[in-house]
Amino acid sequence: LAQDNTFKIGLILPMTGQQATTGRQIEAAARLYMAQNGDTVAGKKIQLIVKDDTSLPDATRRLAQELVVNDKVNVLAGFGITPSALATAPIATQSKTPMVVMAAATSSITQASPYVVRTSFTLPQVSVALADWAPKNGIKKVVTLVSDYGPGIDAEKYFKERLIFNGGQVTEALRVPLRGPDFAPFLQKVRDAKPDALFVFVPSGAGAAVMKQFAERGLDKAGIKLIGTGDVTDDDQLNDMGDVAVGVVTSHHYSAAHPSALNKKFVEAFSKANKGLRPNFMAVGGYDGMRVIYEALKISKGQGGGDALLAGMKGQIFESPRGKMFIDAQTRDVVQDIYLRKVEKKDGQLYNVEFDVIKDVKDPGKAK
Ligand code: DHB
Structure with missing residues (x-):
């Protein structure tokens, strides 16, 4: 099997059905992050694979399994609703694949697998x-x-x-x-x-x-x-x-009207790239989730391995369009204003x- 130089992110989102706005917002934000930061990181070519789970947890789990086994993704990401995140957590654990939760917000999700890292919020x-x-x-x-x-x-x-x-x-x-x-x-x-x-x-x-x-x-x-x-x-x-x-x-944790210079730039760029659409809190969870993945890849010097990536995700502190943001190394959950x-x-x-x-x-x- 040829070692290729791609780094794959499997982004599972509700692109259709009742939660479709979540999928639309997060996909747009992930693509904006890539457009602004390039698609080569630490020598690897980033490939985003988007899958629609229609917000049904059985579909999320099946898609996650296929992404891990067939596509050999380095990271799983997205997760529009809590049942989808919880259904996928055992796959992240078994395959040692970091799972970046960009939307779902029930407190217990980060405890469902040691490979979960959250960039959204909790209720x-x-x-x-x-x-x-x-x-x-x-x-x-x-x-x-x-x-x-x-x-x-x-x-x-x-x-x-x-x-x-x-x-x-x-x-x-x-x-x-x-x-x-x-x-x-x-x-x-x-x-x-x-x-x-x-x-x-x-x-x-x-x-x-x-x-x-x-x-x-x-x-x-x-x-x-x-x-x-x-x-x-x-x-x-x-x-x-x-x-x-x-x-x-x-x-x-997020308003499109947050009065920081960084947020003004984010809202303007997002809106421009998406026919005037205003980013919501889902978009910022997706945008920051991509940041966490990119930086983890840099910190681990291009190593796509799950444990090295996870280590690089823990403890990140940075300015988000929402304000200051911190991934607590102990809980893997977001600490924020x-x-x-x-x-x-x-x-x-x-x-x-x-x-x-x-x-x-x-x-x-x-x-x-
Ligand atoms: C969840 C989904 C949402 O759309 C939201 O706004 C908050 C939480 C969830 O399912 O966890």
Whole structure:
């Protein structure tokens, strides 16, 4: 077998189906990173192999297996939703292939394999900041509404624990199905319960439907505030959500409006390369994931071996378009600044405008 000089990255994403915006954002960001940084690293020619798992975990696992066995990829990457990441983790372990999780955000994913490295975020990491903000801003009684799977359950649990600690209460905890959810009956319940606020976690791509139903059911007129993790005011959809979104407060690790020079360059270049598309938090997870892979290849002096690459991924610190970012060598999870943001209209466009920051936040899910 001829030793060739390629370094293969198998990027598994939902390119079609309910989570397709995640795939579109991450693929575009990975290609932008390669266009900006070249496709030769430490003497190796980088080859990106993109596969569509349609966000079905059985497909993710099958594709990962084929990429490892047939294509002999050096790295697995992508993973749009938690079940896809969890289904693939045993393959990463068995084949000693680093698995860079660019999207999925349930706390426990990094514990499913010692070969997982995460460049997205975790739901506990972003939810706690909002539970600190809310009671100081007149929000004491909250109903939570989350997608009924890993990240939603993390968000519900960590938001609630911290809110209670701060003297608030969660009067009802509602869970909606991940696949094809109908938010209307749940929102009617919330309207009847009349809490100070509704806390929402839904995955990227579902926020616009929540916002529309929230307005149609008259929850805003009834004086109920909408708060949530930044997934609900996703930059991919935010601009089309209309005035109901204005004033919504969320906590998250990335906003396209983050006012750094590096982010301005990133947003401009991404938008230019993708017909005006605004990058969201998925894009930044993909962009930074490519950075982590490129640098690991350099640190390991072009060695494509899984253990050498993994060692090069651990402990990386760098400036991301989101702000400072750190891959904790112990947990292989991302440590980053978390921002409180409010949706504002500027020059006719809606943005998540950051108004406060909590520095260097580790995933609280790892402390237990
Ligand atoms: C997950 C998916 C999302 O689209 C998101 O915004 C957060 C978490 C997940 O499945 O882990």
